[in-house]
Amino acid sequence: MSSFANFLEYIMTPTPGVIFVGILVVLLVPVLLHVVLATNVTSLTHLPTILLVGPSGAGKTALVTRMERGPEAQPTETHTTTNLHSVEIETPAPASSSASSSSGSGSAEHIKFLLTDTPGHGKLRPYVFNRLGATAENEKGRVRAVVFLCDAAALSDPDALRHAAAYLYDVLLLLQRRASARIRAGTPPAKCGTPVLVAANKLDLFTALPGTAVKSSLESEITRIRASRSKGLLDSGVGADDVGSEAQDDWLGEYGSQKFTFEQMGEFSIQVDVIGGNVSGEGPGIEKWWQWMAYRI
């Protein structure tokens, strides 16, 4: 007890030694706090990101919850705010990607990435496109891949198909413009494009279209959208032969082609895959989507 009293008396006495230690503590504690906090934030923001987009009701929130917390988790509420909601996902690395994983964020057996959910409502779409575009400058936080989730059971309804195809058209056109700009800037083609997974959800429902039908329906609808948007340009008085690079930038896929196909996006190093699955119920599940994402990290 007396030694504690002596110690107290010593540190309360303003000797040069005590003053020196006091100054060190005052200066170093904030610096140490900053280093610790900044390291944590940096490791999060430097994780590669996969952006999850798609119309409302497609099952985005359900998919994020399932990937984060497993099949038994209760889905949280759908996001209707402007905030993009990111969760950290850890997954076994596929054999061929673990060696080439450039994130440096996972071990040889596991990789980590951020899955960023976005609001599906049309009015909030600018926030989604901002996120897609803003990361173009930042290689580390760049969106590595885009998952476009749609409700395969709803696509037999013409309105739902039009709605989903228009959203996908806008996403692909943005990625195509971004890839074209990179190609023009001399970036190696393999690094220009952002891969896209069209995930056809709710295959547990008997009304759901199979993956192949989802692909052909979306391609046909995008062909129609492309034709009507280019008609607007031609109606403005510019001849088909006179349209310059600006018009080509506004044309999705192979310039001048009659029919749009997802394969045409390969011209811009953008690979588009369509894979069916389901977040809940009986069916193929989410395994193939999960593998697709792991390969893109």
Ligand code: GDP
């Ligand atoms: P979001 O608006 O895209 O976030 O969609 P939600 O995740 O809120 O899902 C909309 C509705 O679809 C919810 O009632 C989900 O339970 C349901 N849902 C999601 N995935 C599936 C699925 O694979 N099969 C079925 N039958 N329903 C699903």
